Amino acid sequence: MENKEISRTLKLLSQLMELHNENPFKVKSTANASFKVDKLPFKLRDKSLSELETIDGVGKSTASKIWELLQNGSIEELNTLISMTPTGVLDMLSIKGLGPKKIIVIWQDLGIDNIGELYYACNENRLIEAKGFGSKTQEDIKKAIEFKMANSGKFLYASIEQYALNYQQQLHQHFQQLDSFTNTIITGDLRRKCEIIESLDILVISNNYPKLRDSFNQPENIENIITQEDSITFKDQNQLAVNIYFCRHENAGSRLFETTGNAKHVTIIQQMLKPGNFKTEEELYQSISLEYIEPELREGTNEIELAKNKRLPKLITYEDLKGTLHNHSTWSDGVHSIAEMAKYCRDTLKLEYLGMCDHSKTAVYANGLSIERVLQQHQEIDALNLKLAPFKIFKGIESDILGDGSLDYPDEILEKFDFVVASVHSNLKMDEEKATQRIIKAIENPYTTILGHPTGRLLLSRSGYPLDFKKVIDACAANKVIIEINANPLRLDLDWRWHQYALEKGVMLSINPDAHRNEGFLDMQYGVYVARKGGLAKEMCLNCLDLEQIESIFNSRKLQA
Structure with a gap:
């Protein structure tokens, strides 16, 4: 545990x-x-x-x-x-903004003991007069319930990845006992590395698949399994939809293709195909004169047009990363010291540099750094750099973007950092116009190097604040500001659907783990997954630059400021 x-x-x-x-x-x-x-x-x-x-x-x-x-x-x-x-009261604890004190009022005073009744009560304005509530609180609870309802049966990729791999392995071992030539492949949402998973899809390839299908044992506590000629579907105990598909080796490529891409991608390609089976996906794409399209890209955006014109990017890999930026130590709200994090990055991850970005002074809840503590931290980093060379620790800060768009320190302090990640952590309920102007003002600050987690979203928990993304990205292009792909599995922000627009505008992206402990650095893998979905190549990723290259970029920006 x-x-x-x-x-x-x-x-x-x-x-x-x-x-x-x-x-x-x-x-x-x-x-x-x-x-x-x-x-x-x-x-x-x-x-x-x-x-x-x-x-x-x-x-x-x-x-x-x-x-x-x-x-x-x-x-x-x-x-x-x-x-x-009551089970419904337990469920209320998962609703954002509802703690025990409010739930006591809802349960004991209003006699409401489940989320459905609570939602109805919000629509009926029954919470407004209750102790500790009001119209704003009621509206917030209503929106939180709607958000929870909309995400029922959905899971973060990171929370389901190991479960899926274990389940695939169990199936593989079971089926191989019956047919040693059986192969099993995870397909669907997981193979496309979607940030939100709605089903676990596994393809079982065997020329004896009817025998394998009939040998499938019904999982415990599972009802309503639907068995068809070439598939088995059910929902597991966590309400995750599970689809097990079967096919023969001769049409493995065709079936893998069908079960991987989203509906739009599959439909367009199938309209281009001539009748027949394909053993591999490479053969399938080649038959219609397309470059092989990586699974992550099969979302029905512009990938088919790019494949026609031989313009698909060579997607970034985890091995392309040379360093890690935006991380927190014990100086603010992290678990490990700067020295511990630096040695882990150098010795375990074999990286060339580490960018420390503890919280700025306004973030008092996260032990944000006063100006005096900033200077003390810089002394520690200087001493560590002498000991750890050629490995380099960069002096960064995650500066709060204040309500008016300004950064959290005066210029004479900002200029002392090697780089600045500017992020919003407060006043998340501005309308789109105000929120956009606030972000743009921060982008235009000459000391801003990277725009951190642009929308502030928490997947399946909190929708991000509204932004005009084109204006924000255009501002980053005009001011040569890099945009963060926050690799924390709860964020994965900037959303991959905006990566292409940023890249077309010449805006570099940076895969930042926002690590608060050594294990957090491993989240960069999830950042790579969504970066691949967005079509990112290593040439446009900031932390794919080697130490000499990234030092040059940081130094030139400081001179311009």
Whole structure:
């Protein structure tokens, strides 16, 4: 069990304690422990009970609960509280903006115990007069419920990737026992590396596929399996749609093509094809004089036209990355020190440079750096660079874009950084015109190097603030500002659907992990996935430049400022 799962369990325990009027001290200490556990730089599963008890911010009582969770997979006190709570009330805890205090009013005072009734109550204006509510709060809750409804049955790519690989492996092993020539391939949304996954699609290739299909065992607790001649479909226990397709080796290319691309891409290509089967996808595209189109690009945008004209980009790979920018250390809200992160990047990831971008002073919630602390951090980086050379740590900052579009430090401080990532973290509810002008003003600041996570979205949780993307990208082109592809699987922002427009305007992109711990650097892989969907080649990716090249870019920009 990973620390994040332990942290989530403790958070739920604290919420239910509060919901059922437990001792406020117990509620607060459990909530604090949840926060602490998430930030620990070591794994709790490797610790003994006595070691857990010595961890700062945990304490004996919570340590015993963590130990119980690690040993048994559950906490008896939590199970008891869950059994006392209606399922619909538990569901309310997943709605943005609803904490235990508000849910107590909704449940106990208004008698509402499920999300459906709550949504109806919002439409009926029943929440407006309730204690602690008002028209704005009611509208926010209504929008949050609508967002949750719209995303039911959808999953982040990163949350489903390992599950899909494990399931494919289990199927492969089972079917190979019956036919050693069986091959299984993940297809569909996952093969296209979509940021949101709506189904797990697996193609099973075997000349004995009817026998394999009939051998399929119905998973536990699953009903309504639909079995057809060449497919099996069902929903798993997490409500994820699973489609298992079957075909013979002679038409593997045709079937893989059909099950991979989105509907528009598949339809257009099929209209161009002559009747027949293809063993490989390469043969299929070649038969109609098209370059092979990588799965990530098969979204029905402009990929077919590019393939006709032999103009498809050579897509970026993870191995093309030379360094990592936009990362947070213990100086602000990170888990690892700058030295620990630098050594991990140099020794484990074999990168050439690291860009530190701790939070700026306005981000007090994230221990943002005062001007004095900025100067202290720069001294530490200078000393580390002497020790770690030729590896280089760049002095960066994630500067908050303030409400009026200005950056978070005066020019005499901004000029001391090697590069500046400008990001919005507050006032997320501006209308499109105001939000766009705010961003453009930040882009026009001569010290802005990179525009960070442009929309502030959190996938399946928070839609980004509205922007006129063409104006924002045009401003980046005019001011030679790079746009970030934030590789955190919850963000993946800038959205890949705007990458092509940015590239056409000559705007470079940067795949930034926004890492707050060493493991966070690995998120760059997800950034690469969506960058490939957007058609990014390494030549237009900032952190594919080697150390000498990127130093040259940073230095020339500082001279221009």
